[in-house]
Amino acid sequence: MNRHFRLIGLLGVLCSSGYAQTSGGALYLESGLGRRSGDFGSPTKSTLSFAYGTVGYASSRYDVSATLPMLQLKTTGNGTSEQSSGSGDVLLRGIRRFVGTGLSGFYLDGGLALKLPTANDSKGLGTGKMDIGVFLTPQYRWDRFQVSGLAGWIKTGGFGGMGSGMGSGMGGGSTVTPSDDGMNGGAYVVGSALSLFQYRTKYSLSFEARGPQFQGSPGAREITADVFHLFNPKWAVKASAFVGLSNGGPKNGLGLAIVYWP
Numbered sequence: 001m002n003r004h005f006r007l008i009g010l011l012g013v014l015c016s017s018g019y020a021q022t023s024g025g026a027l028y029l030e031s032g033l034g035r036r037s038g039d040f041g042s043p044t045k046s047t048l049s050f051a052y053g054t055v056g057y058a059s060s061r062y063d064v065s066a067t068l069p070m071l072q073l074k075t076t077g078n079g080t081s082e083q084s085s086g087s088g089d090v091l092l093r094g095i096r097r098f099v100g101t102g103l104s105g106f107y108l109d110g111g112l113a114l115k116l117p118t119a120n121d122s123k124g125l126g127t128g129k130m131d132i133g134v135f136l137t138p139q140y141r142w143d144r145f146q147v148s149g150l151a152g153w154i155k156t157g158g159f160g161g162m163g164s165g166m167g168s169g170m171g172g173g174s175t176v177t178p179s180d181d182g183m184n185g186g187a188y189v190v191g192s193a194l195s196l197f198q199y200r201t202k203y204s205l206s207f208e209a210r211g212p213q214f215q216g217s218p219g220a221r222e223i224t225a226d227v228f229h230l231f232n233p234k235w236a237v238k239a240s241a242f243v244g245l246s247n248g249g250p251k252n253g254l255g256l257a258i259v260y261w262p
Contacts, residue, residue, distance in 0.1 A: 025059030032257025034240075038250035040217075044077030048250075050088070060101070063111075067091040071125050084123035089131075090116040100139075109137040131156050135189070144198065150191035150208070187211030187219070200230040212248055220249030234261050 030053070037047040049072045056065030069088035074081070092114040100107030113133040119126025135152025193206035204226040212219045224242035231237070236259040244251045 025057060025062070026261055028056050028058060029260045029262065030054040030056070030065075030257055032238075032255060034253060034255030036250040036253035038244060038247075038252070039077075040247050040249075042077070044075055046073065046075045046250075048073050052088075056093075061097050063093075063095040065093050067093075071119070073124055084120075084125060086120050086123060086125055087118065089119045089126040092116065104141050104143075107139040107141070109139070111135055111137075127156060129156060133189075144196055146195040146197070148193040148195065148206075150189065150193075152189045153186055154189060154210075155186045156213075187213060202226075202228040204228075210249070218246050218248035221245035222249060235259070 031051075033049075033051040035047065035049045037045065039045045050069050052067055052069040054065050054067040056063060058064075068090055070086070071088045072083065072085040074083045076082075093111065094113075095109055095111035098108045098110055111134070113135075115127070115131040115133075117126055117128050117130055121128030132155045133152060135150060137148060137150050139146055139148045188211040189208065191206055191208035193204050195202055195204040204224075206224045206226070208220075208222050208224065210220040222242050222244050224240055226238065226240045228238040229236060238257050238259065240253075240255045242253050
């Protein structure tokens with residue numbers, strides 16, 4: 001069951017908000033930890049515990065970052081228990097705002113994320129391949145409220161076949177491209193969120209649906225609650241919790257992180 005966690009974590013990086021403190025841009029550092037678990041409809045339960053560090057640079061138009069996670073994966077069931085740990089795949093992300101300025105109105109962000117195969121895939125800590133994610137995030141904010149959407153595609157295994165995979169997914173045909181190892185070569189991701197801004201705190205509730213990672217398996221469906229609080233211009237904290245609605249992903253998870261602007 002280790003394989004079901006292999007793409008988990010990429011979307012969190014894709015969808016996280018930019019940390020622009022000034023219009024001219026600023027460096028930021030983020031450190032966090034969390035846990036995800038589920039049985040994926042089988043007698044085996046898998047639990048992924050993780051800690052990570054991120055270094056990034058954000059402005060009013062751009063947000064680029066690199067993340068290195070440390071993972072511990074434990075599986076139990078059928079009278080057996082296995083555990084593996086080590087560094088995960090490095091995540092690289094870039095986001096650009098194409099439409100919108102200021103604190104209200106319509107915005108459109110687009111971006112690219114790369115997951116580099118730096119983890120030990122024989123332990124189930126990574127894919128052993130470079131994964132690529134592309135996405136668009138339209139948003140509209142009025143007063144203290146914001147609605148957001150997400151539409152994207154995750155391609156597993158590098159650039160080979162990426163064009164045909166994206167075309168079939170966006171065009172209403174097959175949304176997956178099979179590969180030799182049983183993983184689907186690509187999968188869609190769509191979602192929506194409602195956010196409330198209250199003084200220095202942002203509260204969000206979102207729904208996300210992802211295409212199946214493996215041939216014959218269901219896609220993931222998750223509801224997530226997030227809180228982001230800015231203590232002062234230098235420090236912020238964010239927390240999240242989610243529940244899974246299908247056997248295509250983990251059943252539940254928690255996360256906590258600190259953000260610092262040097």
